[in-house]
Amino acid sequence: MVSDPSLSREYNNFPLLDFLPCAPSGPVPEFVYNFLKGHRTPDDNGRAVLAPYALRKLESALLAKNRREDVVVAHEHFASSFIKDDTEIIGVYTMDPLGLGPLTMSYSILFGDQSKAWVRIEFERLLKKLDQARKGKKAKIVVGGPGVWELTVMPEMMDELGIDLAFQGEADDIINEVLEDISSNAIYDKGYFQGYQSFDEGFHKQWVKHDRFITRMRNSKQFPTLDDIPLIQGPTVKALSEVMRGCGIGCDFCEVTLRPIRYYTPEMVKHEVEVNAKFGRNSAWLHSDEIFAYQHGPHFVPNRDAIMDLFRATMSVKGIEYTNPTHGRISIPAGFPDLVKDISSVVRAGPERWIGVQVGLETGSDRLALEHMPNKTLPLKIGPDGSWQQIVAEGVKGMNLAYWRPAFTVQVGQMDETPDDNWETVAMVNRLSNMDVGDSPSEFTVTPMQNVPLGLIKSRTFTAELLDESQLAVYYACYRHLAKMIKRDAVRDSKGNLAKRTAMSMTLNLGGWGLLHFIEGMCKKRGLDLEKVKRYGLD
Ligand code: SF4
Incomplete structure (x- = not known):
């Protein structure tokens, strides 16, 4: 293999x-x-x-x-x-x-x-x-x-x-x-x-x-049960260990939610983390598609005890100094910031050690969020608990105060999307980018993901002409924020000796600057008002 x-x-x-x-x-x-x-x-x-x-x-x-x-x-x-x-x-x-x-x-x-x-x-x-x-x-x-x-x-x-x-x-x-x-x-x-x-x-x-x-055949067993899944015997890239399969939140664009949910026990996770620790790894990357859904309660209320047991078991492995999850949803740090802080104290997050986690925001639009992912905010609800953007902003605060830096993704080209929805996404990115958390500027990245219909993929005619003005604006707002983050954090986050860190941060800064200027040039050619994009949602 x-x-x-x-x-x-x-x-x-x-x-x-x-x-x-x-x-x-x-x-x-x-x-x-x-x-x-x-x-x-x-x-x-x-x-x-x-x-x-x-x-x-x-x-x-x-x-x-x-x-x-x-x-x-x-x-x-x-x-x-x-x-x-x-x-x-x-x-x-x-x-x-x-x-x-x-x-x-x-x-x-x-x-x-x-x-x-x-x-x-x-x-x-x-x-x-x-x-x-x-x-x-x-x-x-x-x-x-x-x-x-x-x-x-x-x-x-x-x-x-x-x-x-x-x-x-x-x-x-x-x-x-x-x-x-x-x-x-x-x-x-x-x-x-x-x-x-x-x-x-x-x-x-x-x-x-x-x-x-x-x-695997549709009418026979289509997935292994938890008991069928063997534990790893050799070390993994990035010291990754799985904690669950499936998700259950039910976003209507997501294949993961169609799989049955299987939760690993903390003992299983600990065993796999030990395999990597014996190889000399000092960290563990806990993989799920939604860590806060681990053993969740009714209405997707997070199961504090189960989540804490999971992280404690991981950190109890000899040699493990820190741990972070791969994916989580933003409504939990918004509604349960103490849970995120408690996890941070177990996994020893701090100003010198931030937790990176991928979070799918998908959109800044209430309308699209309610249409495609009504459960993603649970147990909070869009409306009674604020708009989607307000929930996201609270979530960023909850994460940043606990030294978590979310890597957001947003979608472009969603089903039923309108230009107004995309401008809402631009507004969300701008507001988060200009938000302070405590005494510091917010910490997050945001990456646009393109949905391309299969017919278009088959035709293989990809060009930026496919993007309308509002979609291009989402790209510009996201990469403008990314360039800002690279400029601020690249030196701090680079690893290795001084020469390597310098080379890494220079390469990344150049890449971020180049990408932004490339998109800027494209936007200008298409007549997009860049000042409007920069200010959208802030005035
Ligand atoms: S929360 Fe994430 S993994 Fe779960 S269904 Fe929604 S998009 Fe898929």
Whole structure:
């Protein structure tokens, strides 16, 4: 098994740099990309020392039924050397193989699709190497992971890259059977759905037949239970450990909410954190799609005891000095700021150690928030507890006072979106950007994500002309704030010795400045009133 190389690096552990591979290769030349993504050396045998969490899960599942020497998680540069005459399967894990994810698309549209995104370049390079190395051998190339949907949009790329099959769905409990069935050509007789699951423009699930895809069958067990999920045995990239799957909040654009909810126990989490700590990691990154929903109560009231137990268990692991969650919703720090402060005291957050967490705000518009994500504010409610923007502002205060710095995302091109909704998003970004929390300016980043209809993706005609004035204004407001944050925080947040920190902060400042000026130029060309964008919502 091997991972798409964009998922196997730690990007110098600089906040938001994990998004770097979404950038197009034209404006981000290879030497800059390589410097920012960081190095990763393999072990003496060419195996990955750190691997993406999902690969570690599959490795554990395979080890339950196979010998250690027959299961390899390879470093991407050495994967070819593991392909022998008797190799049956080469498994590739990927998240955004063709660069069709929302952030990658936002850059493709901004810059026009004249240069491929780094995610796509990395994936294609890897697949071409693997395909070359297996020539004349029986090994089959099988791709899995959350990025498989992109191959369903461009299945012709499977031939070009030598991919035999793509597997869709969680596979922790059935990976041994799936791989055996593929290698013995019995996969089509074993009750899997021969095709893929997709969503139409109204986000209704569809089943599409296709002989190059395999999906867990709709009428049989579609997901592993908690008991079926093995614990990792090797260290993970970014010391990531999962704490739950599924979410349940029910936003109408989100596939995660359709999965059953499975909560890991604190003991399970502790065990996985120990695996990373034994490898020498001093931090743990707790993954969920919504940490505040962990074991939640009625109306999504956070379960303080369960959440605190989870963080305490993590911090009790010998060698762990700090911990942060990957994702959380903003209404909890707004309505329960003491909970966030209590977590901070357990995980030792402070002025020198901020907690980074991704938060999906999606919009500044009450109307769109109520239409697409009415539960995301629970247990608060838009109306009785203020507008969505007021809840967000309270949430930023609650987070910043506890030394949490949210990395927000907002969507552009949502279903039923109007220009007024986008201007509300501009107003929200400006208000938050100019807000003080205590004696300090607010701390957050905000990144626009582009929703592109499938028809347009297939036509591959990406250009900023697709954005109307209000959408362009959202981009400008977000990247204007980002440039401000980089200028303020890049030196502080860079890691390594003085020379490396200086080089990192200079590169990032230049990148932030360049991106802002590029968008500014585009806005001027389109006649967008930049002063209006800068002031919108503030007067
Ligand atoms: S809260 Fe986040 S993970 Fe949960 S349904 Fe909404 S968007 Fe999806």
